[in-house]
Every structure is written in structure tokens, then in C-alpha cells.
Amino acid sequence: MGKYFGTDGFRGEANVDLTVTDAYKVGRFLGHYYGKEHKAKIVIGKDTRRSSYMFEYSLVAGLTASGADVYLLHVTPTPSVSYVVRSEGFDCGIMISASHNPYYDNGIKVINGNGYKLEAEIENKIEEYIDLNEDNIPLAKRDNIGCTVDYSIGRHRYIGYLISLATRSFKNIKVGLDCSNGSASTVAKGVFDTLGAKTYTINNEPDGTNINENCGSTHIKNLQKYVVENGLDVGFAYDGDADRCLAVDELGNIIDGDLILYLCGKYMKEKGELNNNTVVTTIMSNLGLYKAFDREGIAYEKTAVGDKYVNENMIQNSHSLGGEQSGHIIFSKHATTGDGVLTSLKIMEVILEKKMKLSELVKEVKIYPQLLVNVKVKDKKEAREDLDVQKAVEKVSAELASEGRILVRESGTEPVIRVMVEASKDEICKKYVDDVIEVLKRKQHIIE
Template identity: 60%
Template sequence: MGKYFGTDGFRGKAGVDLTAEHAFQVGRFLGWYYSRKHTEDSARIVIGKDTRRSSYMFENALAAGITSSGADAYLLHVTTTPCVSYITRTENFDCGVMISASHNPFYDNGIKLMNGVGEKMDDALQAELEAFIDGDPAYLPWATEGKVGKTIDFYSGRNRYIGYLTSLPSRSFEKHKVGLDCANGSSWMIGRAVFDALGAKTYVINDQPDGVNINTDCGSTHIEGLQLYVREHHLDVGFAFDGDADRCLAVDERGQVLNGDKIMYICAKHFKERGQLPSNTLVTTVMSNFGLYKALDKAGIRYEKTAVGDRYVYENMKENDFMIGGEQSGHIIFRKYAHTGDGLITALMLMQVMIDTQLPLSVLAAGVTMYPQVLKNVRVDDKDLTLADAAVQAAVDACTAELGDSGRVLLRKSGTEPVLRVMAEAGTAEECEKQVDRIIAAMEKSGHLIEVKK
């Protein structure tokens, strides 16, 4: 992780950690960097944004920076992160930029960068950009006269993405009552358009963005509203997205939540049964539930475990030519169809399984049982020293041996906070609590513990 760019872009409180000046500098650098590769035409950079009030400020600043360096800025306006990825790779843009802080509150925002094929931008290039932000920008030339770039309304790109999504399912969604919680975010128009076009009886909530209500008590981080809505309206299924719609969680006909692990299990098992799971492998992160791995073992499906973050999931999938991977949070990648997590594609794939099998979601999810999980964030004096401490390692080994094949413990560093995450999964919550506290006690005895965060 760099100074500004983490695993999911440059993110922080708008106007404090991420300012309009930062956005302008990002645009200046990208416009200059890609213009060097064009001699007879202009570099083309496409920009999308979510519904936060500050997204409009950052869109203007980015476009100003891009055009002042001689490149053209194409504006998709309010759209999803996967839409920007799709348009970048299919319309031959030099790179794509999404303005969003995903599931964060409205007062945060972020800038996500994508390369020319819609993948997350290379770390080395982001490091070069960070050096520019912190250095002297005078070495970048200003475009003048006819070399100044253009800002182009590219609303049509959203319609092409909608058309692409509606082409993916092989069957109509007719007769299915589907609920969508758009989190007052990027999917507020696209979601209904896609499901209506596919013939579903579409019910939409939280599709009235006002600039400050994105993710507020709604969407994938507050799914209880959709659970109640599905039960009250007797819907067949509900889908909840986050602010930029790269994540999706589901609610079955009984109002029960399906997290990303359950969704991945259902889709991987279905594709395997139809010979559509190349390499017979699902890519997960180390935080996927122990119950998922038990279910995959029973289904005869292999799995990979990566570090936490969809970036690492995608890198593993690309390197090994795997087709499905994702996170418990609902950030799921179907690599045949997208180069990033796409909440709408996830919903479409789950609908396809329901229609193919003619089974309700509750039955499809019955094959995997989530194990109770306890996770505690522990502030320590030094993360690396604590992980290497012999007494702490001995406690982890003892917990692992005691749980055997009925659970697991995991101790890992946070990528965003000065804490270690201590997690246990077992048959009961009480057993999880016992094992987590055992490891924390070893940290305290060794003198590393500062506090257990609330």
C-alpha cells in the first residue's frame, strides 16, 4: 500500500484527506502520462462517479486536470464501478477513473484507477503518481491552443453497459418478483433498467439519492430493510448493492441473508454440475467462512485462499485462469464477464441458477452452513513483533490443535489500521470466544497488548 493509494484506490474524508486539488493532480498526471503515447490523436480517459455530493466536485477537478494536460475526458456521470471497467476495456480508453468510496458514508470519497483493460491500475504506476502529488508538478507541460483536451458527455456508455448486462442471462426473469436495494447509490437507475428489461417484476427501494443518503441505513451494509421488504411483499428474492455496486448480497424468499460465501458456493456448484467451472476451483480470501470450505469439500470443488482484498482475488484468478472468486462481503468476480467485482452480474448469475434449477434460494443455500465467528481487533505495540512472538505462535498452534477439523483460528495484520485481527470459527460462539481470548491473553502476557478495540 502506498501513501495515498491502498488496495481500493485513494480514499478518505472529502475535503480533508482527499481534496479537489488531489483530484486535479491525479487528472494532470494521467493526462500527461497517457498523452505521451499518442502522437496523432488525443489520449482518452473515461470517468464515472457515484451519487455523493462531493463526487461532482471531484469529477470537475479530474476533468480539468486531464484536459489541461492535453487528454480528453469522457464523462459517464453517475454509474457503477464495474460499468467504468467494462467501458474502459470495450471502448479502447487509455484508462478509467471511478469516483466513489464504495460502502463508506457520504462524507468520504475515493478515486479508483483502472488500466486500459478495466483492471485495477498497476502499483508501480500509482507509486509514480503519488511521487508526482508530493513533488514539484512544474515539470509537467501545460497543454495550450489546440492541444488542450476536450470534455465529452459520454452518457451513451451507460446504455451500452446496460445492454451488455441484459445480454448475459439465457432465460427471461418473467414471473419472478425481485427486490433491489440500490443504497441510494450508483445502481439507482441501472438496476431497475436491467431487471425490467429481463422481464422481472421489479421492486426497488433506496433509489432516491440526494447526495448525502448514500449507504445510510440501506444497501449491503444495512440489509435488514431489504429483509423486511422481501417478507412484506412476498418477493422471490432480493439483492442489496453498495454505493458503487461492485458488491451484492442476497435475501432469500424467507428474508434470510446470503453473504458472499453462500452466493459463491451456489454459483460454483451450479457451474460445476454443468461443466462450466474451468479448473474446478473457487478463489476465496482467508476470511471466508470455515463452513464454505466444508461445503466445497463435500461438493468436490477445490479452492484457493488469498489475502483479504478483491485485488488479490483477481490476481490469483488471472494468473491461474480461474473463473469465479470473491469475498464474504459480496465482492464477487465472474471473470468470464468482468474484470472486477460486479454486483449486478452477481445478481444475474444467482437469478440464472434459480431459473435453471427451478429452486428457491433458501433450498440452494441449504448446502452450506456458516460456522459461528468471533473477530476482535487488537491494538499492539508492534504488529510484526507480535506475530513473530513465540508465545503468541504457541497459543495459535494450541487453538488450532484443539479445534482440529471442527474449526480454525486466524491471526492477521490489518491493512488499514494499526491492529491485529484475531478470528476464530467453531461449532459455537462460546468456543470461538474462548479461542480468541486465549490468543489475546498470550499477547498480553508477552507485553505486546495495548487494547482490545471495541
């Protein structure tokens, strides 16, 4: 990770960690970088945060000042930016979003011309430019100054693409959608309505400050209750920029990213569509998932946490399915990034083609109890590398042996250490998580 760019772009509290000046400089650099041999064409999307408009205008000012033409998708999911970039010949795309973070945070994700997250070497150059005291990029003049184009048609083409991927009508299927008051609010209901579903939506009225607020994939209890109370067949919850999806079965049970990988991986194997008979996971995936894959004869690979790393592995090895427990699921045949609405459509495909309820499709997987606690610390690296903390982690690992595991890592997007324990019982998980947190407290790493 760089100074500003983490695993998922440049992110932080708006006008504190990420300022309008930063956004302007990102725009200035990208407009110049991609405009060396031709007039750059760059597309921008945003989520529903109040500050997204401010950053959009700052980026546009920087890009056009460097001579780039800017195409605005307005409020739209991150994967739509990726789709438009790669299908319509843009030099790069920018998504303004802090994903699942609270409304007062925001972020800038840059997507390259192939629809993937920007290469680290270019991010490093952007960081160097941001830190310069003097501007060394020339300003465009006269007819070389860039223009701005309303490009909502790009979002509509993305919606059409999603609809085209469905294999069957959703007629008479009762589907609940939690749009997290975010980007999915412009896309999800329209897709499901067009495909014939009886669509029920919650958290579909963004006001600039309610994105992710007790809703969406990070607060899924509301959708669980809604599905059961309304007798729905299935529910889907998205995050703020709609690149994640978690599901809820007809009984109100959470179907997380691991279970989605299982049901889609098994289905794709049956259809001969699982390249290399392999699913790409991260180190956060549950032991129960791997035992289920072993039983089904499906191979798997593990990467560091972050859909960026999952995607890199998939590209290098030509795998067709990968993802994270959090709901970033990548279907490489159809997309170059996690796509929440696409994921929900692929789950619907399995339900309809197999003629089974969602609960039945995953009933063979025994998920091990897992407790993940985010601890706000003064210095992530210092806390993780503390010898006493490491000894505590090693002690827990030795005691769990083959009956569980512990994982302590730095967040790529927040000032926290994540402590995760997986074991046969909830109380065992809690005991060992508490043991490690107690050492972090004693060594004064935690911000109270």
C-alpha cells in the same frame, strides 16, 4: 500498499485524507502518462456522494490541463467503468467512490486499458508526483488542451450488456433490490424491469449524504425484513459503487459471498464452465464453504483479502470464478472486476435453470459461526506486530486447533485492525475475539 493507494485505490475522508489538490494531481499525471504518444482518452464514473462532483471536476481539470479528452459517465457502478474502458478503447478509467464507506469518505480507483485495477508501479509513480513540491509536467496549450464529453451513452451500453447476459425471462418473479442509495440506483431496477421481474426497490433515492447509511450490503437487515414482509422470491443488496452483491433468500436468510461462490461454482461445474474445476477465495472464506467444496469435488485457492488479489490469481491461472465473503464476485467470462448487478443476474440464472428456491440451493452448506470485529487503532502495523498481540493470537490458534481459526489483519482501506474468529459456537468466537482485543487495549493501541 503504497503511501496513498491501498488495495482499492486512493481513499480517505474528503478534503482531509484525499483533497481536491490530490485529485487534480492524479488527473495531471494520468493525462500526461497516457498522452505521450497520442491524445489520451479517459473515462470517469462516480457514485452519489456529495464530494464525488467536487473530485470529478478536479480530475477533469487535471486531465484536460495535461491534454487528455475526458468522457463522463456520471453516476454509475464501478464495473461499468471497467466495461466501457475495455470495450470502447479508452486508455484508462477512473471511478470516484469509497465503496461501502460512509458518505464523508471518498476515493479514486484507476482502471487500466484492459479493465483491471491499475498496476502498482504506475500507482507508485502517481504518488511520487503528488509529493513533488514543483510541477514537472508541462501544461497543454491551445488546441492540445483536452475537452470534456458527456458520455452517459456508455452507461446505457453497459446496461444493455447486462440484460443480454440473462438466459431466461424473470417474468412473475418478485425481486427486492436494496440500491444502498448509491450507484446501483442508476442501473439495477431498469435491468430487472426490462427482464420482466416484479421489481421492488428500497434505498433508491440518493441525496449525497445517505449512501450506505443503514442500507445496502453492509446493513442488510432492512432487506431481510422487506423480503419477508412483502413475500418476495429473492432480494439483492449492493454497496455504494455496486461492485458487491449479497442476496437474501425467500425466508429472509443472508446469502453471503461464500454461499454465492458455492451455488454458482456448483452450477458452473455442472455446465462445464468452471475452468480448472477451481474457485478462487480469500483467507476470510468460511470453513463451511471449503467442506462443501470438498464434498462436491471442487478445488479452491486462497488469496489475501481484496478482490484485487482474487483477480490477479484468476488472471494468472485462467480461473473463471472467484470472490470474497463480502460479496465481490468475479465471473471472468463476463467481467474483469466484481460486479454486483451481474452477480445478482447469475444467481437468478441458477434459480431459474435449476427451478429451485434460493434457500434450497444452499441448504447443504453448514456455515461455521464467525465473528469479525474492527478495532480502530493508532498504528495498524505497530498493533499487528506487537509481540504480546502475536502471542495472544498464537494462544487462540492453538486452543482452537482444527475446530476453528483466528485471523488478525490490517484493513487495506481504514485505520483499523480486523480480528476474526471462526469456531463451532458463537460464544467461543466472542471469547477469543475479546481475549485479543483486551491485549490491544492493555498495550494502548486502541483509539477509545
